Amino acid sequence: MEDDAKREVLTRLAKIEGQVKGISRMIENDRYCVDTLYQISAAQGALERVAKETMRQHLEGCVVDAFKSKNKLDREKKIDELMSMFSKFGK
Amino acid sequence: MEDDAKREVLTRLAKIEGQVKGISRMIENDRYCVDTLYQISAAQGALERVAKETMRQHLEGCVVDAFKSKNKLDREKKIDELMSMFSKFGK
Amino acid sequence: MEDDAKREVLTRLAKIEGQVKGISRMIENDRYCVDTLYQISAAQGALERVAKETMRQHLEGCVVDAFKSKNKLDREKKIDELMSMFSKFGK
Amino acid sequence: MEDDAKREVLTRLAKIEGQVKGISRMIENDRYCVDTLYQISAAQGALERVAKETMRQHLEGCVVDAFKSKNKLDREKKIDELMSMFSKFGK
Known part of the structure; x- marks a missing residue:
């Protein structure tokens, strides 16, 4: 990965770690489920x-x-890998 | 598209047309919503x-x-296109 | 389903049938794959x-x-059904 | 949330935090992108x-x-909330 992209991705991952910690706190504190679900959705979007x-x-x-x-x-091997990634991600 | 792949895809699309017609009939006949949802899900999977x-x-x-x-x-143009497809499909 | 909702859903399904027919034509006519994929995505969105x-x-x-x-x-049975619907749809 | 469910969910979230840390390490160490993508997919599945x-x-x-x-x-408010959750999650 190029250096710029790497730095950006690592910053995002550090933020996601914080979001996951925040979700744990929300569940510990019995926050309203729908608010917790919005936070989970935000972490998923970031990932x-x-x-x-x-x-x-x-x-x-x-x-x-x-x-x-x-x-x-x-080439075939890379295409199979891409198709498998395509099934795991996206949307 | 190669001839074999084409034939297979066209057969599948004809079947999907039938599934969509079937969903219309289920709704006309007030079938149980959950059964209708399963049929919609089957058509989505086929697409x-x-x-x-x-x-x-x-x-x-x-x-x-x-x-x-x-x-x-x-190359860049194709990658952008792939990334856009990747966002529209998959999972 | 209420009459208004029913009519609207049936109109949409008739349109989706047309979209699926259109996808078949695109494949028969060897249209550019990415254009075909956009049409498939539109039909999926409509479903x-x-x-x-x-x-x-x-x-x-x-x-x-x-x-x-x-x-x-x-109540439990309905919740299980909802959770199953929730896994099949959404996003 | 009931105590048992809470404990289970908190254990899972702690594990997800570890997974996110692991993804950062993989990117720092220039691991093969496809392996990193599999780990991201595992964290998404866990969330x-x-x-x-x-x-x-x-x-x-x-x-x-x-x-x-x-x-x-x-009742209407809860249904709207559920429909919104249904759009954010699932699949």
């Missing part, structure tokens, strides 16, 4: 953005290299 | 499979070509 | 709105009744 | 399970109470 940034770096880096490769198996 | 097949064909075809291209802008 | 309307009717109707019931098992 | 448990507690608690209420506005 999704980290996933998208990681995916973009992956596409720009190793996928471009693999697709340039003359070896058909290398 | 998702068509999306995945289309995505795979897209990766194997034009994305591989674009990533081989020496033109960085061509 | 999702039908699911949400059906869910709302379900909550307003049978779930309210079941939750008023003094029978704890009736 | 989703916390959301579902919180949602179930919410349904069993305040939603059942609100639906028993004779005040139609109380």
